[in-house]
Amino acid sequence: MGKAEADRAGGNGFPPGSGPFAGSGEAGKGAENSGVVRPERRFQDDDRDLSLRPRTLGEFLGQDAMKKNLSVFIAAARERNESLDHLFLIGPPGLGKTTLAQVVANELGTDLTMTSAPALDKPKDLVGILTKLKENDVFFIDEIHRLKPAIEEMLYIAMEDYELDWVIGQGPGARTLRIAIPRFTLVGATTKAGNVASPLISRFGISCRFSFYEQADMEAIVRRSAKILRVSIDDVAASLLAASSRGTPRVVNRLLRRMRDFAQVEKAPSITREVVVQGLKRLEIDSLGLEKHDREILAVIINRFNGGPVGAETLAISVGEAVDTLEDYYEPYLIQSGLLQRTPRGRMATSLAYEHLQSGRKAGGGASLF
Numbered sequence: 001m002g003k004a005e006a007d008r009a010g011g012n013g014f015p016p017g018s019g020p021f022a023g024s025g026e027a028g029k030g031a032e033n034s035g036v037v038r039p040e041r042r043f044q045d046d047d048r049d050l051s052l053r054p055r056t057l058g059e060f061l062g063q064d065a066m067k068k069n070l071s072v073f074i075a076a077a078r079e080r081n082e083s084l085d086h087l088f089l090i091g092p093p094g095l096g097k098t099t100l101a102q103v104v105a106n107e108l109g110t111d112l113t114m115t116s117a118p119a120l121d122k123p124k125d126l127v128g129i130l131t132k133l134k135e136n137d138v139f140f141i142d143e144i145h146r147l148k149p150a151i152e153e154m155l156y157i158a159m160e161d162y163e164l165d166w167v168i169g170q171g172p173g174a175r176t177l178r179i180a181i182p183r184f185t186l187v188g189a190t191t192k193a194g195n196v197a198s199p200l201i202s203r204f205g206i207s208c209r210f211s212f213y214e215q216a217d218m219e220a221i222v223r224r225s226a227k228i229l230r231v232s233i234d235d236v237a238a239s240l241l242a243a244s245s246r247g248t249p250r251v252v253n254r255l256l257r258r259m260r261d262f263a264q265v266e267k268a269p270s271i272t273r274e275v276v277v278q279g280l281k282r283l284e285i286d287s288l289g290l291e292k293h294d295r296e297i298l299a300v301i302i303n304r305f306n307g308g309p310v311g312a313e314t315l316a317i318s319v320g321e322a323v324d325t326l327e328d329y330y331e332p333y334l335i336q337s338g339l340l341q342r343t344p345r346g347r348m349a350t351s352l353a354y355e356h357l358q359s360g361r362k363a364g365g366g367a368s369l370f
């Protein structure tokens with residue numbers, strides 16, 4: 001299955017009626033219409049991102065420790081002319097898991113087949129893919145925490161023994177056939193490592209945990225993307241944009257595009273600090289890179305639950321989100337920024353959250369806008 005086909009099969013990676021904004025009613029619609037930039041995948045936008053997607057480890061900026069190790073493992077596998085060990089990618093949306101899978105295949109000089117767990121409905125879907133792979137190819141499964149049990153069982157044998165159990169016939173006359181498949185590298189990506197079964201995790205020889213990108217790396221990503229999009233951006237503007245993008249390359253690329261729109265319409269010769277300050281204000285993104293909904297989540301904890309602790313379910317209902325969305329898409333960055341704490345008794349707003357919302361109110365926006 002090629003990438004386009006996998007994307008169609010997997011859609012945006014969420015089945016209809018689920019996903020980040022499922023069941024979130026107005027909150028979802030609001031975000032959809034307001035042009036607000038969210039880290040999760042809108043795959044139309046990622047299609048446009050194709051030109052921005054790094055193709056080699058050299059172009060893949062940041063995540064240095066992970067990259068250093070990977071380049072050794074890749075070089076060693078190439079030297080031995082063997083498949084790279086199976087690779088497990090963990091991290092919040094938009095940090096580069098899919099990108100890294102493509103980079104790995106490129107660096108190995110092999111082909112890449114992509115799919116996502118929800119697209120693997122029947123064992124025959126998996127058999128169809130695995131039997132078409134070539135020796136040392138890379139097979140990428142996105143959202144690997146959503147595999148069906150029957151598929152997962154099959155994958156265990158495929159990963160370990162490079163064989164498949166294929167059942168022929170039905171009832172008492174059924175026979176199991178073992179089919180040998182090429183030695184391949186499975187790259188599994190997830191935003192929810194906690195939901196992946198341990199027998200599956202233990203079959204991955206290499207594990208990469210993504211962290212939010214450092215400011216310097218984010219600036220380098222903005223500059224690289226601006227160059228590819230052929231738009232000029234001042235250093236101060238690049239640094240401000242990088243600081244307001246939640247340490248997430250997908251977000252910084254989207255914001256860069258929006259700033260390009262603002263600059264173009266306002267006939268600014270380049271993206272300046274002024275364009276970015278005004279642009280972020282219009283998108284209601286504050287100095288920490290929080291959007292309106294992030295601030296609403298903090299405000300609900302502070303105002304309605306006295307700062308917490310409040311359970312994830314209660315909080316999710318109060319802000320009109322699914323628990324999964326709250327946990328996968330909103331909390332990681334709020335926690336990383338020191339605004340939210342996850343405790344055994346529930347979520348708590350930190351003193352930094354109080355200060356941040358207060359400084360916003362003083363500025364008159366309900367948000368700390370520059």
Ligand SMILES: Nc1ncnc2c1ncn2[C@@H]1O[C@H](COP(=O)(O)OP(=O)(O)OP(=O)(O)O)[C@@H](O)[C@H]1O
Nearest residue numbers: 041049052053061093094095096097098099249250
């Ligand atoms: N290290 C990087 N350097 C430069 N750009 C990057 C890097 N990582 C990601 N990007 C950019 O960010 C975009 C989003 O990355 P990607 O789609 O790989 O994220 P993801 O982790 O797979 O997200 P999801 O969990 O939603 O699938 C890419 O299209 C790419 O342009």
Ligand SMILES: [Mg+2]
Nearest residue numbers: 097098099142
């Ligand atoms: Mg992805």
